[in-house]
Amino acid sequence: MSKKFLFSLLVGIDWGSEFHQVCVLTPDSDVLGEKAFPHSGEGITQLIDWILDQGNCPVSEIAVNIEVPHGPIVDALLDRGFQVFSINPKQLDRFRDRFSPAGAKDDRLDARVLADILRTDPGCLRQLGSVHPQIVQLREWSRIKSDLAIERTRITHKLRAQLWRYFPQYTKLGFQLYSPVLRNLWMHMPTPDRAGRVRSTSVQRLLKQYRIRRINAESVLKTLRETPIIVADGVMDASTSHIQILLQKLDLNEKQINTADQTIKTILNLLHKEELSSQTEECSSPDQQILSNIDILTSIPGVGTIVLASLYAEAHSLLKTQNYPALRCLCGVAPVTQRSGKSNHVIQRKACHGRLVEAAYHWSRVASLHDPVSKSKYKELRRRGHSHGRALRTIGDRLLYIACVMLRDRTLFDPDHGSRQHAGQSDGAKAQ
Numbered sequence: 001m002s003k004k005f006l007f008s009l010l011v012g013i014d015w016g017s018e019f020h021q022v023c024v025l026t027p028d029s030d031v032l033g034e035k036a037f038p039h040s041g042e043g044i045t046q047l048i049d050w051i052l053d054q055g056n057c058p059v060s061e062i063a064v065n066i067e068v069p070h071g072p073i074v075d076a077l078l079d080r081g082f083q084v085f086s087i088n089p090k091q092l093d094r095f096r097d098r099f100s101p102a103g104a105k106d107d108r109l110d111a112r113v114l115a116d117i118l119r120t121d122p123g124c125l126r127q128l129g130s131v132h133p134q135i136v137q138l139r140e141w142s143r144i145k146s147d148l149a150i151e152r153t154r155i156t157h158k159l160r161a162q163l164w165r166y167f168p169q170y171t172k173l174g175f176q177l178y179s180p181v182l183r184n185l186w187m188h189m190p191t192p193d194r195a196g197r198v199r200s201t202s203v204q205r206l207l208k209q210y211r212i213r214r215i216n217a218e219s220v221l222k223t224l225r226e227t228p229i230i231v232a233d234g235v236m237d238a239s240t241s242h243i244q245i246l247l248q249k250l251d252l253n254e255k256q257i258n259t260a261d262q263t264i265k266t267i268l269n270l271l272h273k274e275e276l277s278s279q280t281e282e283c284s285s286p287d288q289q290i291l292s293n294i295d296i297l298t299s300i301p302g303v304g305t306i307v308l309a310s311l312y313a314e315a316h317s318l319l320k321t322q323n324y325p326a327l328r329c330l331c332g333v334a335p336v337t338q339r340s341g342k343s344n345h346v347i348q349r350k351a352c353h354g355r356l357v358e359a360a361y362h363w364s365r366v367a368s369l370h371d372p373v374s375k376s377k378y379k380e381l382r383r384r385g386h387s388h389g390r391a392l393r394t395i396g397d398r399l400l401y402i403a404c405v406m407l408r409d410r411t412l413f414d415p416d417h418g419s420r421q422h423a424g425q426s427d428g429a430k431a432q
Contacts, residue, residue: 006061006063007027007061007062007063007083007118008026008027008055008057008061008062009024009025009026009032009051009054009055009057009061009062009063010024010025010026010027010063010065010115010116010118010119011023011024011025011051011062011063011064011065011082011115011118012025012064012065012066012110012111012112012113012114012115012116012117012118013047013064013065013066013073013111013114014067014107014108014110014111014114015066015067015068015071015073016039016107017039018038018039019036019037019038019039019107020036020037020038020039020043020044020047020073021034021035021036021107021108021110021111022034022035022036022037022047022050022051022111023108023111023112023114023115024051024054024055024115025112025115025116025118025119026055027119029116029119031112032054032055033050033054034108034111034112035050036107037050044072044073044076045076047073048076048077048080048082051064051082059080059081059082060081060083061083062082062083063082063083063084063085063118064077064082064083064084064085065085065086065087065114065115065117065118065125066084066085066086066114067086067087067089067092067110067114068086069086069126069128074086074128078128078129078130079130083127084127084128085118085122085125085126085127085128086125086126086128087114087117087124087125087126088351090351091124092110092113092114092117095113095116095117095121096109096110096113098113099112099113099116129317131316132271132316134267134270134271134274135271135312135313135316137263137267138264138267138268138271138309138312138313139313139314141260141263141264141267141309142264142306142309142310142313142314142355143313143355144256144260145257145260145261145264145306145309146355146358148253148256148257148260149257151253152178152250152253152254152257155178155246155249155250155253156176156177156178156250158242158246159177159178159243159246159247159250160177162239162242162243162246163177163239163243165229165231165235165239166191166192166228166229166231166235166236166239167190167191167192167224167228167229167239168229169192169223169224169226169228170182170185170186170224172223173185173215173220173223173224174214174215178250178253178254180210180254181206181207181210181212183247183250183251184206184209184210185203185206185220186243186247187247188202188203188206189224190240190243191236191240192224192225192228195221195224195225196225198221200217200218200221201217203217203220203221204216204217207220261305264305264306264309265305267309268294268305268308268309268312271292271294271312272292272294272295275292275293275294276290276292279291279292289410291410291411291412293319293320293407294308294312295412296403296406296407296410296411296412296413297311297319297403297407299406299412299413300367300399300402300403300406300413301366301367301370301371301374301413301415302362302363302364302365302366302367302370302371302374302399303363304366306359306362307359307362307363310355310356310358310359311356311359313355314330314353314355314356314359315327315330315331315353315356318330319403319407322404322405322407322408323404324400324401324404327400327404328397328400328401329349329351329352330352330353330356331352331353331356331357331359331360331396331400332348332349332350332352332353332356332357332360332393333349333360333393333394333396333397333400334349334397335347335348335349335393336348336349336350348389348390348393360393360396360400361389361392361396363396363399364392364393364395364396364399365392367395367399368391368392368395371415372415373415374395374398374399377391377394377395377398378391378392378395381394381395
């Protein structure tokens with residue numbers, strides 16, 4: 001039986017920043033009601049009560065389709081027991097053409113289209129469910145960490161521009177501009193004149209404090225004492241004042257990033273303990289190895305704290321169900337084929353999740369450096385003429401499949417699995 005016969009009411013909600021348009025249909029496509037509600041606590045409560053008043057049926061038999069799979073409306077609907085679905089905005093745009101080939105668009109039409117999709121094409125929808133509170137926090141903190149890293153890059157670019165104006169020698173030292181050692185060096189030597197009067201012992205003491213061994217104090221001072229740039233009056237004072245503010249921002253940014261890192265690790269540890277506890281309860285044999293999903297994923301080459309947090313935060317339900325097709329689409333590693341007549345093109349997938357794409361990229365990049373199989377596959381793909389990004393997407397696709405198989409079979413990553421299997425096949429061939 002298809003999904004369209006399981007629900008007594010079909011509801012489409014076109015959300016907005018100020019008002020949410022709602023349309024309620026029967027399974028026979030008859031409109032029971034259309035109404036707009038303001039975005040407020042009282043408005044959302046009225047929205048839910050109004051939907052319940054439209055039909056004499058249990059709340060579990062009411063299906064709601066909404067474009068955005070998160071937010072206060074989704075949380076309120078799930079809390080009341082509605083069956084909530086979401087659809088990709090690109091697909092909604094195509095479904096809208098069924099009702100208006102001329103391209104008309106308004107909130108009432110979108111709500112009607114969303115409700116009608118539940119009747120005609122339920123297979124195109126993704127059902128939403130309640131999310132574990134720790135996953136909600138992990139998602140938020142992983143996004144905070146990403147935003148803080150972007151903000152650090154912006155500040156660093158501004159810092160580089162100011163140093164370029166009057167003291168570009170700092171960029172030749174090889175330190176990251178946001179690193180504490182460079183910030184402290186600048187505080188001791190903010191101008192070329194000051195660099196000419198600082199003792200090497202002071203610089204050596206600072207380098208020792210941060211355990212810097214690849215460069216000594218004499219090399220640092222030699223670089224900073226190169227012929228300075230001649231600047232107009234006031235430029236040096238203006239740049240040093242600007243850099244002081246930028247360094248204060250970097251100090252705060254570093255503290256916030258450290259807080260985010262520690263919080264992410266704490267949440268992952270809590271999730272790890274909960275998973276072990278649930279696995280222990282489900283274990284039927286005392287000799288069976290107890291593994292959490294976190295144990296399994298972290299055993300795969302390339303999966304560190306940041307990649308694991310991104311996967312768990314943005315695709316926890318898909319990992320739990322080992323939904324490989326959906327994962328490879330959201331991570332952007334599934335190619336898109338465009339074939340028509342004699343034309344046949346395979347292009348990179350654009351309809352994907354940005355944070356999962358970034359996680360899959362770094363996962364594949366690190367694996368291609370440390371995993372022998374991934375490294376050899378990367379070299380072979382490059383030899384065949386594939387670009388760096390295309391090769392990493394292919395490796396990421398393979399790693400996602402391996403992760404789903406490992407989660408299904410409850411096993412850890414075995415780097416010698418392929419070689420042992422190949423050896424077994426070779427021995428069998430020799431015996432024959």
